[in-house]
Amino acid sequence: MAxxxxxxxxxxxxxxxxxxxxxxxLQPDHLTIIVNTGDDFxxxxxxxxxxxxxxxYTLADLANPETGWGRKNxxxxxxxxxxxxGMPDWFQLGDTDLxxxxxxxxxxxxxxxxxxxxxxxxxxxxIKVSILPMSDDIIQTWVYTxxxxxxxxxxxxKRQAEPKVNGFRFEGVEKSxxxxxxxxxxxxxxxxxxCPSNPWVSIDPILAIxxxxxxxxxxxxxxxxxxxxNKTVKGPAAKMFSELGIEPSAxxxxxxxxxxxxxxxxxxFDQVLVRDINKLGMRTYVTDILMHxxxxxxxxxxxxxxxxxxxx
Amino acid sequence: MAxxxxxxxxxxxxxxxxxxxxxxxLQPDHLTIIVNTGDDFxxxxxxxxxxxxxxxYTLADLANPETGWGRKNxxxxxxxxxxxxGMPDWFQLGDTDLxxxxxxxxxxxxxxxxxxxxxxxxxxxxIKVSILPMSDDIIQTWVYTxxxxxxxxxxxxKRQAEPKVNGFRFEGVEKSxxxxxxxxxxxxxxxxxxCPSNPWVSIDPILAIxxxxxxxxxxxxxxxxxxxxNKTVKGPAAKMFSELGIEPSAxxxxxxxxxxxxxxxxxxFDQVLVRDINKLGMRTYVTDILMHxxxxxxxxxxxxxxxxxxxx
Numbered sequence: 001m002a003x004x005x006x007x008x009x010x011x012x013x014x015x016x017x018x019x020x021x022x023x024x025x026l027q028p029d030h031l032t033i034i035v036n037t038g039d040d041f042x043x044x045x046x047x048x049x050x051x052x053x054x055x056x057y058t059l060a061d062l063a064n065p066e067t068g069w070g071r072k073n074x075x076x077x078x079x080x081x082x083x084x085x086g087m088p089d090w091f092q093l094g095d096t097d098l099x100x101x102x103x104x105x106x107x108x109x110x111x112x113x114x115x116x117x118x119x120x121x122x123x124x125x126x127i128k129v130s131i132l133p134m135s136d137d138i139i140q141t142w143v144y145t146x147x148x149x150x151x152x153x154x155x156x157x158k159r160q161a162e163p164k165v166n167g168f169r170f171e172g173v174e175k176s177x178x179x180x181x182x183x184x185x186x187x188x189x190x191x192x193x194x195c196p197s198n199p200w201v202s203i204d205p206i207l208a209i210x211x212x213x214x215x216x217x218x219x220x221x222x223x224x225x226x227x228x229x230n231k232t233v234k235g236p237a238a239k240m241f242s243e244l245g246i247e248p249s250a251x252x253x254x255x256x257x258x259x260x261x262x263x264x265x266x267x268x269f270d271q272v273l274v275r276d277i278n279k280l281g282m283r284t285y286v287t288d289i290l291m292h293x294x295x296x297x298x299x300x301x302x303x304x305x306x307x308x309x310x311x312x
Numbered sequence: 313m314a315x316x317x318x319x320x321x322x323x324x325x326x327x328x329x330x331x332x333x334x335x336x337x338l339q340p341d342h343l344t345i346i347v348n349t350g351d352d353f354x355x356x357x358x359x360x361x362x363x364x365x366x367x368x369y370t371l372a373d374l375a376n377p378e379t380g381w382g383r384k385n386x387x388x389x390x391x392x393x394x395x396x397x398g399m400p401d402w403f404q405l406g407d408t409d410l411x412x413x414x415x416x417x418x419x420x421x422x423x424x425x426x427x428x429x430x431x432x433x434x435x436x437x438x439i440k441v442s443i444l445p446m447s448d449d450i451i452q453t454w455v456y457t458x459x460x461x462x463x464x465x466x467x468x469x470k471r472q473a474e475p476k477v478n479g480f481r482f483e484g485v486e487k488s489x490x491x492x493x494x495x496x497x498x499x500x501x502x503x504x505x506x507c508p509s510n511p512w513v514s515i516d517p518i519l520a521i522x523x524x525x526x527x528x529x530x531x532x533x534x535x536x537x538x539x540x541x542n543k544t545v546k547g548p549a550a551k552m553f554s555e556l557g558i559e560p561s562a563x564x565x566x567x568x569x570x571x572x573x574x575x576x577x578x579x580x581f582d583q584v585l586v587r588d589i590n591k592l593g594m595r596t597y598v599t600d601i602l603m604h605x606x607x608x609x610x611x612x613x614x615x616x617x618x619x620x621x622x623x624x
Contacts, residue, residue: 045414045417075389077389077407077408078407081411081412085415085433086415095387095389096392098410099390099391100393102356103394106356121397124396
């Protein structure tokens with residue numbers, strides 16, 4: 001059977017890792033990755049798209065394998081000097097990463113939409129699959145916390161996700177449009193995959209863009225849990241569930257995606273949850289969903305593609 | 313006798329070197345350096361002030377001793393990546409130098425005048441003498457050439473000063489104002505020193521700002537020739553004289569500054585020109601004006617201060 005056409009919704013390190021696996025096992029023209037841009041922000045006059053960069057760096061094999069974000073073999077000479085000159089140091093900017101932000105900022109000031117800039121970057125970095133920002137419009141994720149409303153990067157990086165969360169807002173999303181190609185890619189795909197990204201701040205912003213959720217709804221949707229046991233593999237998703245009064249688990253993620261997701265992949269560790277997730281109307285699959293290295297990513301993506309083919 | 317209060321007009325590497333010497337031999341509050349900003353330009357979205365940076369880096373002992381411009385122990389990781397991403401490569405941007413431009417750009421976008429930004433930089437870099445841009449207004453040196461009018465950096469760096477020069481224009485200078493402190497520093501100084509900088513594109517722009525030349529005229533003016541024999545120590549000054557139909561020499565420089573400069577320092581090599589320069593109404597001094605290293609700079613500056621004291 002031919003490879004399925006897949007659209008993956010992604011954000012953050014977990015999203016980057018699974019899409020890297022999918023890129024390993026699918027032909028390039030069978031994969032479109034739609035990336036959260038709600039975390040994008042302007043810092044030191046530079047326009048920064050953390051999730052797009054993480055996905056691109058990972059797929060181009062430029063990412064720092066230890067952190068998951070930033071670049072490998074990175075140096076910090078400009079950043080050290082910026083700090084010496086009194087600039088804020090809470091968002092780390094490596095020398096080559098800085099170049100990425102500088103080029104993005106130049107292009108934006110020249111009027112290029114983010115989708116075109118991203119396409120250009122993918123060309124320079126030899127990325128063959130299609131990577132699209134969710135929108136070319138500015139959408140800003142705000143985190144409501146017990147210390148006030150914080151822009152996402154301020155909450156996540158500056159405050160290290162410490163303030164207690166009580167809600168989210170995606171500023172600008174109501175009037176936003178999907179980036180060119182997003183709806184077209186979803187319309188022609190066989191399956192939408194929701195990556196093991198943070199449901200609240202990586203996937204929900206994408207689905208909040210008018211017309212995207214409707215387009216996704218017309219297709220079978222596969223999701224991979226970002227939670228194993230009661231812990232997130234990476235990032236504050238489990239902490240957010242807790243603070244919102246929900247026991248964090250793969251079941252809680254499934255409940256979050258109820259009526260949207262048809263097929264749900266959870267970790268062997270969570271075998272016991274299969275029955276409860278099935279009750280939500282999902283078909284549940286159990287495997288080793290933890291991605292330690294590049295091989296793990298390809299292995300998990302391969303298993304998913306096999307499941308997808310078996311369901312086609 | 314007490315140290316004289318000195319104002320130095322400077323631009324480029326020659327200016328940076330002599331002002332470094334003056335900073336070695338004078339108490340910090342006895343030296344104000346007024347720097348050409350006609351070469352300033354915007355590149356890759358960054359506001360760059362090459363002459364200010366060269367003077368500041370040199371005085372802070374941060375300059376690359378081989379080139380005279382840029383920083384020592386510099387790395388080029390961001391620049392290499394910028395090039396890979398299709399950005400123009402004719403203006404080299406080291407990693408720490410890039411941080412300087414980034415901070416300058418941020419501050420300008422925040423509304424800081426260049427003079428305040430420069431003061432801030434001097435504080436970070438431990439520079440104790442006063443360094444002032446000639447103006448906080450945008451003044452743009454254009455070089456008229458046989459290949460059309462070129463912005464200075466385009467002529468000097470991108471085209472490597474190859475096109476034949478037939479004139480100059482300092483766009484915006486008529487309506488410009490001296491930076492805060494410039495006229496005050498000149499008014500209270502004992503002597504103005506014109507550094508061995510390019511007369512056409514480093515010193516003339518400063519003197520073209522309304523009120524600066526009048527203020528300078530009220531004081532004894534010492535100049536050091538940027539030409540030895542018929543060659544510039546560094547940069548295109550001699551080539552410019554030739555292309556403008558003037559035989560390049562210390563005498564040609566003296567003629568350029570006639571009715572402004574009272575005391576003129578030339579190299580031992582040009583001993584033969586003393587009589588002709590004296591005829592222009594200048595008092596001429598002959599010494600070794602070539603500055604190979606930091607010690608040379610202090611030695612030449614010390615000789616100048618001795619001459620100044622003897623004339624006070």
